[in-house]
Amino acid sequence: xxxxxxxxxxxxxxxxxxxxxxxxxGLTLVFGIMNLVNLAHGSLYMVGAYFAVAFRAxxxxxxxxxxxxxxxxxxxxxxxxxxxxxTLYERxxxxxxxxxxxxxxxxxxxxAIVWGRAALxxxxxxxxxxxVELVPGLRYPVYRAVIILVxxxxxxxxxxxxxxxxxxxxxxxxxxxxxxxAALGVNIRALYTVVFGFGAALAGLGGLMAGPIYTVQPGMGxxxxxEVLVVIVxxxxxxxxxxxxxxxxxxxxxxxxxxxLKPTLATVISPTAADSAGPALASMxxxxxxxxxxxxxxxxxxxxxxxR
Amino acid sequence: xxxxxxxxxxxxxxxxxxxxxxxxxxxKIGFITSLSGPAGIIGKHMKDSVELALDHLGRxxxxxxxxxxxxxDQRKPDVGKQLADEMLKKHRVHFVSGIIWSNVMLAxxxxxxxxxxxxxxxxxxxxxxxxxxxxxxxxxxxxQNDQTPEAMGKYMQDQGLTDVYAxxxxxxxxxxxxxxxxxxxxxxxxxxxxxKLGQQDYQAEITQLRAANPKVVFVFYPGDMGIQxxxxxxxxxxxxxxPLYSVYTVDEISIPAVGDAALGNYETRYWSPDLxxxxxxxxxxxxxxxxxxxxxxxxxxxxxxxxxxDSAVRAVKGDLSNKKGMVAAMRKADFKSTRGRFAYNVNHxxxxxxxxxxxxxxxxxxxxxxxxxxxxxxxxxAYYQECPMKW
Numbered sequence: 056x057x058x059x060x061x062x063x064x065x066x067x068x069x070x071x072x073x074x075x076x077x078x079x080x081g082l083t084l085v086f087g088i089m090n091l092v093n094l095a096h097g098s099l100y101m102v103g104a105y106f107a108v109a110f111r112a113x114x115x116x117x118x119x120x121x122x123x124x125x126x127x128x129x130x131x132x133x134x135x136x137x138x139x140x141x142t143l144y145e146r147x148x149x150x151x152x153x154x155x156x157x158x159x160x161x162x163x164x165x166x167a168i169v170w171g172r173a174a175l176x177x178x179x180x181x182x183x184x185x186x187v188e189l190v191p192g193l194r195y196p197v198y199r200a201v202i203i204l205v206x207x208x209x210x211x212x213x214x215x216x217x218x219x220x221x222x223x224x225x226x227x228x229x230x231x232x233x234x235x236x237a238a239l240g241v242n243i244r245a246l247y248t249v250v251f252g253f254g255a256a257l258a259g260l261g262g263l264m265a266g267p268i269y270t271v272q273p274g275m276g277x278x279x280x281x282e283v284l285v286v287i288v289x290x291x292x293x294x295x296x297x298x299x300x301x302x303x304x305x306x307x308x309x310x311x312x313x314x315x316l317k318p319t320l321a322t323v324i325s326p327t328a329a330d331s332a333g334p335a336l337a338s339m340x341x342x343x344x345x346x347x348x349x350x351x352x353x354x355x356x357x358x359x360x361x362x363r
Numbered sequence: 364x365x366x367x368x369x370x371x372x373x374x375x376x377x378x379x380x381x382x383x384x385x386x387x388x389x390x391k392i393g394f395i396t397s398l399s400g401p402a403g404i405i406g407k408h409m410k411d412s413v414e415l416a417l418d419h420l421g422r423x424x425x426x427x428x429x430x431x432x433x434x435x436d437q438r439k440p441d442v443g444k445q446l447a448d449e450m451l452k453k454h455r456v457h458f459v460s461g462i463i464w465s466n467v468m469l470a471x472x473x474x475x476x477x478x479x480x481x482x483x484x485x486x487x488x489x490x491x492x493x494x495x496x497x498x499x500x501x502x503x504x505x506x507q508n509d510q511t512p513e514a515m516g517k518y519m520q521d522q523g524l525t526d527v528y529a530x531x532x533x534x535x536x537x538x539x540x541x542x543x544x545x546x547x548x549x550x551x552x553x554x555x556x557x558x559k560l561g562q563q564d565y566q567a568e569i570t571q572l573r574a575a576n577p578k579v580v581f582v583f584y585p586g587d588m589g590i591q592x593x594x595x596x597x598x599x600x601x602x603x604x605x606p607l608y609s610v611y612t613v614d615e616i617s618i619p620a621v622g623d624a625a626l627g628n629y630e631t632r633y634w635s636p637d638l639x640x641x642x643x644x645x646x647x648x649x650x651x652x653x654x655x656x657x658x659x660x661x662x663x664x665x666x667x668x669x670x671x672x673d674s675a676v677r678a679v680k681g682d683l684s685n686k687k688g689m690v691a692a693m694r695k696a697d698f699k700s701t702r703g704r705f706a707y708n709v710n711h712x713x714x715x716x717x718x719x720x721x722x723x724x725x726x727x728x729x730x731x732x733x734x735x736x737x738x739x740x741x742x743x744x745a746y747y748q749e750c751p752m753k754w
Contacts, residue, residue, distance in 0.1 A: 060574045067566045163399065172407045173656070174590050174620035179598060186600060196598050199566065268598065269563045270590045270620060274400035278563055310567040313558070330555070334533040338559040 072306025073206020077261035081254025087293025095158035097276025103259025117180035132255020291355025393450030412662035416669035425676020494746035507744035509543025514717035516547035525550030528577035
């Protein structure tokens with residue numbers, strides 16, 4: 056039966072991976088096209104989760120809450136871009152980091168003022184509760200299975216949009232040479248706002264799906280953001296394909312490390328030593344992986360192709 | 364004759380000036396807790412309780428004006444230590460209090476006591492500070508970490524449970540909780556898992572847990588971690604299959620966020636909102652009235668911390684340089700604690716009762732914790748004999 060367990064853990068890894076991907080995709084897109092380091096991306100994830108809870112309480116329907124929360128996060132993202140980030144494109148990355156860190160503090164306090172500091176109640180919608188028996192003996196929570204499907208669907212959609220549409224063409228062109236794109240008469244500012252808004256909506260999608268399984272509370276974005284930054288560094292900054300691969304690699308390594316590192320270590324070193332070293336090492340694993348990627352391939356696994 | 368009169372007058376004036384100078388100097392208390400991020404809600408409970416304690420004392424501590432400096436440790440030991448240094452050197456505080464996390468406490472307490480300042484912990488109770496590292500300037504109004512899980516271990520042992528799977532975050536208190544549990548629980552422990560502090564997703568661990576097929580699960584997941592764990596445990600369908608016992612996991616912070624996923628759970632604790640005594644009735648009643656939500660043990664301990672400091676300053680009549688006198692006064696635990704009367708052990712940790720609590724849904728509709736029975740009476744921690752301090 057142990058292979059079933061491995062399969063279940065692989066699914067868990069995949070689920071964590073697609074969740075990371077939803078946030079990483081927007082972040083890497085924004086960096087790739089606008090050359091902007093946006094630490095506040097985790098806050099948009101949080102805003103999405105809060106909106107979903109609020110709209111669900113208001114409309115009583117999860118589906119309506121999802122649609123409204125996505126739109127609202129998109130609007131918030133665009134507002135943030137227009138009000139705060141426009142002035143930062145020409146500044147260097149350190150200024151951007153400082154300013155967007157300020158935005159993190161702003162958003163955390165803002166949600167604490169509006170909804171309070173206590174965690175909000177968010178439950179899995181009844182229609183998505185329960186389990187699905189994938190193969191006999193392997194029961195998997197429906198909600199987590201849905202997260203995997205949605206995440207993969209978004210990845211596919213992004214691939215189609217970026218590779219096969221006019222908007223995608225502009226995005227790719229903007230990433231490789233923004234001056235030329237602007238010179239050709241494309242309204243690069245509007246493009247930036249749209250891209251940022253969609254990046255925000257993707258993060259919001261991650262957040263609204265995370266609400267029922269994690270905690271909806273101020274600061275929920277930062278913990279995820281750290282892992283998302285690891286994903287982007289591993290995948291290659293600015294590359295969507297890199298974000299997908301990086302996210303799934305990080306999801307898998309983290310999950311499998313937590314599940315199997317301690318028992319594996321126990322076969323090599325004494326069980327007591329494995330008891331203390333295992334959990335510590337498991338939580339470091341993704342960072343060790345990141346360090347290794349940085350050493351052997353500093354540009355990441357799938358670096359975005361950039362022109363001058 | 365005349366000169367004598369003048370000297371008397373001068374002496375009187377000088378005395379008046381001294382009294383005035385002393386009255387002008389307020390008691391300064393540095394209160395460190397986690398105010399931002401996911402643990403910020405615990406900090407809010409503590410801060411609100413400190414403010415309520417000051418209200419009850421008429422905004423004076425030991426008869427003196429009081430100034431509170433709050434610090435946000437962000438659940439990070441290094442930040443906590445920096446805050447303590449700043450409070451000691453810049454604000455020149457007379458007391459440092461607060462601290463939720465044991466790893467932060469282990470960084471802060473030696474800094475404060477090393478500078479000759481009194482530290483009153485109001486949550487974390489790492490075993491080091493109860494044993495070998497105990498200090499005459501260090502007091503806690505909460506508990507030693509091992510005590511609460513000891514009570515749960517005792518209860519589960521008495522129930523004849525076995526095949527336990529134990530889980531806790533991988534930091535100082537997590538280790539203390541499991542070792543305290545195992546001190547009284549003698550049944551079989553089929554798994555012992557430590558997760559990252561502040562971890563969000565427990566699905567990988569829950570999958571391993573189900574594969575290990577234990578008969579009962581024991582966890583310690585405070586604050587935001589408890590909310591996530593309780594939800595995911597229920598979503599994995601394990602709530603109906605494997606009973607979950609916990610410490611510091613099902614409380615007034617997690618219950619509103621998880622709802623029925625915590626209904627019927629057992630916890631052990633030294634305090635509960637429904638504990639019957641006058642001080643507690645006043646604390647809980649006024650807290651609900653002022654802040655509109657139900658307090659937690661984090662708050663009760665912090666409220667007690669301010670009352671303990673008040674008792675010390677009162678005993679030395681406001682002479683804040685008399686540390687020996689204040690320590691001697693604090694050892695008597697001479698204040699109206701929300702847990703009722705208790706005594707300090709030689710290591711400055713409380714000797715107190717521990718109760719079994721259960722989350723129940725009364726007719727009013729809101730889930731609340733209710734005391735079921737007393738597990739330990741006047742329970743001492745397991746480390747006081749290692750503490751070299753003599754009174």
